[in-house]
Amino acid sequence: MNNEQKPVILVTGADLAQQALDLLQDFNVVYAGKQPSETQVIALATEHNPVAIIARYGKITAAMMDAAPGLKIISRHGSGVDVVDRDAAAARGIEVRAAVGANAAAVAEHAWALILGCAKSVVHLNARMRAGHWDKATHKTIELSGRTLGIVGLGEIGRRTAVIGLAMGMNVLAYDPSGKAAIEGVKLVSLDKLYEESDVVSLHCPLTDGNRRMINRETLSRFKDGAIFVNTARGGLVDEGALVDALNSGKLYAAGLDSFEVEPFVANHPFCEVPNLILSPHVGGVSDAAYVNLGLAAARNVLSVVPAPSAIA
Template identity: 75%
Template sequence: MSGIKKPVLLVTGNDLAPQALELLKDFDVTFAGKQCSEETVLALAKEKDPVAIIVRYGKINASIMDAAPSLKVISKHGSGIDVIDQKAAAERGIAVKAAVGANAAAVAEHAWALILACAKSVPHLNDRMRAGHWDKSTHKTIELSGRTLGLVGLGEIGRRAATTGVALGMNVIAFDPYAKSAPAGVTLVDSLSQIYRESDVVSLHCPLTEENRGMLNRETLAQFKDGSILVNTARGGLIDEPALAEVLASGKLYAAGLDSFAVEPMVAPHPFQQIPNLILSPHIGGVSDAAYVNMGVGAAKNVLAVLQEAATSA
């Protein structure tokens, strides 16, 4: 049996959780490394002809798919499949799968970390203390209890974020045209403009599509309440970044917290680096200790399910 060549599984990253690798022990698992440029992945796809790709970093386009004629499934290490050309995959009969919900707790927690850091000025006050200041008599933080939290998207992550808002005594409203129900204490509203107009905190939890790309722009940001907070742990493409920089600089928004960006890694220098009421993190929301395992196992199980189905129907 040792002479049988194992099918290749390509990972666009440099590691997977041991629990995921155990599930994939019948595959020749090849790692592309952290710097997964299109050229690197394309070259490996041509050389190895994988039956499956697990996507951690970078994007998968038609050229990569065509370089691997044996490819049957592209499995996202997480929930955001916008990095995969889904139309090209469908045209080639390649399944695209997401590890839905695997990092929901981690992302919802990170969204709240950013909301609280904005409302309580945590990074600013930390910097001031380290510089020798004591701002007790001059600084007031924002109390969230009794304020309105507006959620765009009420999937696994949005629902968790909503429940936390309710627990903190907030009035929680949400917009999601696909949601059939809402957690206790959460009100579904009919329009995004209502979210923007009524919310003291707006948190984005929706996937990125061609329809909602740049949904937060000069026009929509102008609808926000003065002194409100915006947090994005979803996708950077949802926000027109120059427009956000303007409303933060003008004082229209009290603060914002971003975990995703239009271009990743975020280019440097970047105007965001000079905005004091903007808190930045490097798309780390879904990268917790538990989520790392959950996403790896979820991605591996999706690969196995598709290949099993293909073998059964062959």
Template identity: 70%
Template sequence: MSGVKKPALLVTGNDLAPQALELLKDFEVTFAGKQCSEGTVLALAREKDPVAIIVRYGKVGATIMDAAPSLKVISKHGSGIDVIDQKAAAERGIAVKAAVGANAAAVAEHAWALILACAKAVPHLNDRMRAGHWDKSTHKSIELNGRTLGIVGLGEIGRRAAATGLALGMNVIAFDPYAKAVPAGVTPVDNLPQLYRESDVVSLHCPLTEENRGMLDRETLAQFKDGAILVNTARGGLIDEPALAEALTNGKLYAAGLDSFAVEPMTVPHPFQQIPNLILSPHIGGVSDAAYVNMGVGAANNVLAVLQDSVASV
């Protein structure tokens, strides 16, 4: 309706999928920009007083919430809501929503890209070939068929990663005390130490909480099989990075693949850059062509659902 001011919606990023923007056509959408600072988001929150924030990059805490008195919902463009201060939101009556499952296929595929790159030494062999070497007589890759895959966290991503392991002929075990069901063919274990001891490959698919922050430290990494592979496409805070660097350089682990880090973007220079049996990617596991649309649409629908409920309850 002409003359009626549209409610404001703030995106902590520089774009959304066209399909998501179409759903949000009744809002005045403002983009804070890629890698937007807390100060930028804070200033825009004060200026626009949004009813909703869609979080793509950065964190949203109490200060930003208090800068937007009209704020009713914070919607994550993805599944990991650890970047939102959920306690502060609850105290202010602000709903926090995640686009659950929207990027599950993309993240599970990326976890497997890292597992296979580690087991088959793909980046290393590519570098050697480009340098003029032919390592056919000296290199042996790790065959995963018949080996044990340990999945930590049986949400949608973990279940997809487990299914791929089964398809490749692996023995798949998993730990998730909150899982309501275990996929066929997957064997649940009672505790993490058992999973670490038995797994040739460990893949992390659990959310980051204050309880599990730094759960992979020197003590827990020492429980791994000698020569195991570790892959993390979940959250960097799950791993004590100096402890992992040590386990890779002293030969305890064969290789590791990381898509998330304690500090993002990863600080440069960083010790990880000098570890040849460590494969790095810049937290892009959930960033695929399809996931970009799915996450945007999921985040937009979550905003609409909360605001419709809010209007209905008035």
């Protein structure tokens, strides 16, 4: 079967791991390119009528779905599905699935990179050293052992982040609205109690209509003075203006962010003027191993809905 005869899978990105392509060898995989626009995706969907979309970058809209009447599944190359118009997909009978847990290790490690970067002033001290300063006599970092880590969301990423906290000698609190059982050594508490008692608060929950901007002026006022805040989940969970004020006022010691309300991040954003804020471009789930794991999970999700032609034959 040549490529023109194979059913099409449209990837809203420029590549997939070879291991994923091996699973999808009975399909014609078409790439939309790096960070494609809605117009570009619609044009490709109209041209190829894909049976599946593997969503890597950007949002998947109703217009994209309508451009592909043969579409059966939208498979996320990621752990969340908030970039997909799920109501539109449901109305059209299109499955929406995520690569749950495939990049959990990478995101948990990145959360800890941000936590440690904040607590140990890594970025600040690096800049000071390069400017010719030697702050040994004047600078003190924060020791995390014995302090309290608050985890919001006990999915696979949150659980991994909690385990690392325990290994660091921290007291670990967690809040999860689904009522998942905590792991040994982790205490389940209310969200208010977590905010009030944690020295470090790390978000690991999906973005929903109910928790949008859950970190806002009112909730930040309940944080401990001098706390560290980290978000490797979704930018929409945070009122960015309120966070800037909390950092500038000294209410928070520092913060680390890997996701933002509007992405890509713009250079003139107010965050750029906040010295006690570490920023990264939503790369927490991007690692050598996660790239393979996400691709494989996305491919398997496609095959669970659209079997390979050879399997049918």
